[in-house]
Amino acid sequence: MHTLKSPFAARLSPCGGILMHSPRTRLTAALKSRGVSRREFVQFCSSMVATLALPPRYLGAVVKALTQASRPVLVWLEFQDCAGNTESMLRSSNPPVAEFVLDLLSWEYHETLMAGAGKQAEDALERVVREHAGEYIAVVEGAIPTADGGVYCTIGGKAALDIAKHVCSKAAANIAVGACAWDGGLVRSNPNPTGALGLHEAVPGLKNLINLGGCPHNPANTAAVLVHYLTFHDLPALDEYNRPLFAYGDIIHDQCERRAHYDAGRFVEEWGDEGHRKGYCLYKMGCKGPEATYNCPTVRWNDGTSWPVKSGHGCIACASHRFWDTKSPFYKRLPSVPGFGVDVTADEIGWVATAAVGAAMVAQVAGNMVRDKLRPKKTAEETKEPPESRGA
């Protein structure tokens, strides 16, 4: 880790950076070694560059990442999960999951998708830990039960906690996807009978841990993190919860396309009423957008098709810390809203609504390059801690 070939340095270098190193030969070799058509390859590289929101000259860095002699190994562990994060990953578009799995990484363990089963599956995981210690990426989905000797989740007869300790402690980077892997999520809701915890609490002290909360995680963000890691061998800038700033830094309410209605006092009063049909603000129907951060309104879901508020239902703050405990009841309107009355012009809303994850990544990658990791204060919404429960 942190053997970062900074693209910033490359940009400053007199010979013009990585791309100057015979990109054509590299490209040809890449095409051959990956067995992909030129068109597919160019599309693929462009999509990576777009995901990272890098200027085109970084194509070289991406090509380099792609043409390593061996592809970095990834293992995806599932514990007390619903597989919603796995499903969400299957919806990744930029790059699509097939490219992650076939071209970019060697995705060697993932219960829901892998060919091998039983002993062969266990052996595959063990081999990664043995042969790639300190090099592989571990993705974790689901909470980890810590009560009663681990009997609430076993795989191959082994307790989830023991598997997590064994595999994650030897990973180069750990990515916790979804609310459950981050903070225990729904499984850890009070009073938490299985002693479920998120990865960082179940296995404390892990290095290079990134939390991608959300119920489920948004694959656009996860793809961006993976591509960033592959290209620069480093994680993007993180906040206090080890979440990437580009995705979790902004309040939903400030990015919402219904915000002008909020500011003008135009609210949905009843489901299906005229205001609902006109796309008015959902605050009175319980929307938690004013208390939640996430880039949900800008990145959206399923190829940027929509997000919950756009489709007519209030936000439940699914990317907020311990949201099951702190944000329900979901249909009760928030008592007070920070920033109430702040006027936002239509122009600003338009800009925010069209900005994609890329724009945030530009700022964030730049931030990563020129200064130390930014660790801002927690936002007001994040400081509320739910009452503690067993296992914590």
Next chain:
Amino acid sequence: MARIVVDPVTRIEGHLRIEAQVEGGTISDAWSSGTMFRGIELILRGRDPREAWIWAQRICGVCTMVHALASVNAVEDALGIEIPDNARLVRNIIAATQTIQDHVIHFYHLHALDWVDILSALKADPAKTAQLAQSISDWPVSSEKYFKGVQDRVSALVASKQLSLFGAGYWGHPAYRLPPEANLMAVAHYLEALQFQKEFIRIHAVLGGKNPHLQTFLVGGMATAMDPNEPGATINPERMDFLVQVAKSAIGFVNQVYVPDVLAVASFYPEWFKLGTGVGNYMCYGGYPQGSIKDPADFFLPRGIVLDRDLSKVHPVDPANVTEYVTHSWYEYSGGDQAARHPYNGETNPKYSGPKPPYEFLEVNEKYSWLKAPRYQDQVMEVGPLARLLVAYASGQPEVKALVDATLGKLKAPPAALFSTLGRVAARALETQLLASRLVGWIEQLGDNLASGNVRIHNGEKWNPNSWPKTAQGFGFFEAPRGSLGHWVEIEDQAIKNYQAVVPSTWNAGPRDARGQRGPYESALLKTPVADPERPLEILRTVHSFDPCLACAVHVVDARGHVLARAEA
């Protein structure tokens, strides 16, 4: 005599373990165990019943909307709420979309590798592969060049010595019998299906904001506001056009790729139309209301039970006859573990008594699973696409009957062939075909309502909890991709008092009951040949044919240890 353990059973949802006894190369006994429990105390107790669906939905992220739908159905049943016709249509559209997408992913990404040897695809002749593909379908993506490209991609993967997801497969196993060309075609369609599923599911994104975990259900209707003239409405003419277009694309993929592939693969494995039979009782609550949800006789997929493989008679279903045993499950009942309980007075007191991890074998004569054993009038029932199809077929549903007979004709097989491992796979494909054409119809009906100014999407009469009776109880049901799903809710003083779910994979993957009757997986595995105990590919074939989804086998209990909700899918 050898004991085989498959754990983890991969390419499923959740954590499943199979132990099997093998004698003389065939399975003489089998045990199915769910090895994960998420007992989430107080999860629903005391909460607002209107948001129960948001919590219940997280039972499963694969069939991600099924528990949401069963939950709002249950609360609406309890409170006597009738939903507007538009909400019924949107729910049918969302449900059919879920089932179609789920079935496609199941076949290509979870099940195909039990029949398809990826490495054999390297030996295929791309020209002959193109001929094969063109002989079974007029799907346009079938040129020699295309298949050569896919083959190159597989070769590159193999040459890199990093096989990624495909590294630990049973390649070269003697039970693989497809010719190299069929294997190559299947690999190509594995990749195409990955693309298809994410494009197609944008229907969920339009109507539910996102997939997985849509955020659009409401007790009383849906949050998808409709208006023919408002761009801010969730359902407006522009979005209707989009939905129709995406739904039509599914018909192409399903009819020209998925169904022909299933039939082609099946034709190489005729003995699997005899293996994996299982219990032979099939149950379906009925799904896709055409009018009122109170009228199951009028559902697109009718309600009923087929007993002992007898297709001449359909028996009625009464949810009052559903009970659950914990005799072999890691729970205890206050009245003793020999008697079954109905969900309305269900309990879940988790009590693990299995071996301490790490362990080698379960104590299968005692308790051995986190799943309970549901029974209908004390009988074991298989649920799922095959059960739905058989009940509809035996009921004489004309569309189902025509399609099933035509398919059996193509396969030159009698209806009895359906009671099998491949019968389940074929039933899933046929159901997908039926739903894909229905889906377009439902979307067009919704479009007609929109155009005629019928925009009612929610019945708000009972939205205010002050309008509720002091106590109420209701049953909500739904035919999830993997089978019959039921939620039972009890409401008192505007809050949830008790909540229970009995879910498809509990029916199918559950353990033995007090009488020692095996669950459907366990029965279906009997007599299965196992050529190589070190690589039990045949076990995966039959278990995967049910499309296991184990996360849901989770009970939700209150602080005193009573079950509030139990879940699976």
